[in-house]
Amino acid sequence: MIAKIAMFFRAGKGYALAVEQIDQIVAAPRLFPLPLLPPGFGGVFLHKGEAVPLLRLQTVIGLDGSAAQSPPDFVVILHSEAGRLGLPADEVLSIVGRRQGASESSEEGGGRIFVYEDRQYAFLDTESLLATLLDTTDPEAAAEGLKED
């Protein structure tokens, strides 16, 4: 059961994560491109001697424009069954109890959203998102990776 939700902004759009999935939030690590990365990844960064892949959020939460391409101000480091990964963020908004907001089905794409103070945040379930990203390069299928916890 998810007790707390953390909310972030990236390129003007919000997303939310279960706090227990978060290892650390770090300020703008240096990103390194690697050849032949799967399209869902935007490079890797060094964290405590470990290379951690940075996930792209473009297809996941529908970002477009140059802001989505810009280096993030923060990276949220998550743990998953497949190892650590980073999500880009421009703003770290707040952490709230799950019951302070509402979890709803998204009208777009069938994923989940977290609604807090009348704002909607795409709720990212890391494991299902990763499973989809690693299975396919289809952006629409990647968006299907957003599912209820």
Next chain:
Amino acid sequence: MRSTAGMKLVFRIGECGFSLPVEDLIEIRENSAGLIDRSAADSEGRLLGELFHRGETIGVRDLARCLDIVSPGEDHGLAILVLAAGDRPWGVVADRVEGLFPATEFTPVELPPLLARGGQLPYRGLDTWRDELLVSCEAPALGAAWEAR
């Protein structure tokens, strides 16, 4: 005279940095764009042309295209690395050569499990070198990747 055994070459193609054991390297020919006989280039663009090297003609392969790297190309201090792998040497084009450095300056870093993709990538690991992540490559694996493209 200092021995080059146990050293690594650092070079760049586009924004990607690479490390290569010096044992895989025969020669570095800097500012050598004009030496490539481009009439021998193949129609798919994988082979940039041929180079006369120590009494024989060797193929110069387009590693940037093979690895899907956007390379600034001929305007950026083109160097040809003559590599030893397989039956005969072959060349690859690098945008910049940083030099040869003692292997002790490099720390191996594992590829993130999310990116290893069951060994499908033409490199098996990374190196940290002077706070930078480099692709740790070997000539045989690069040759195999080029053949497979």
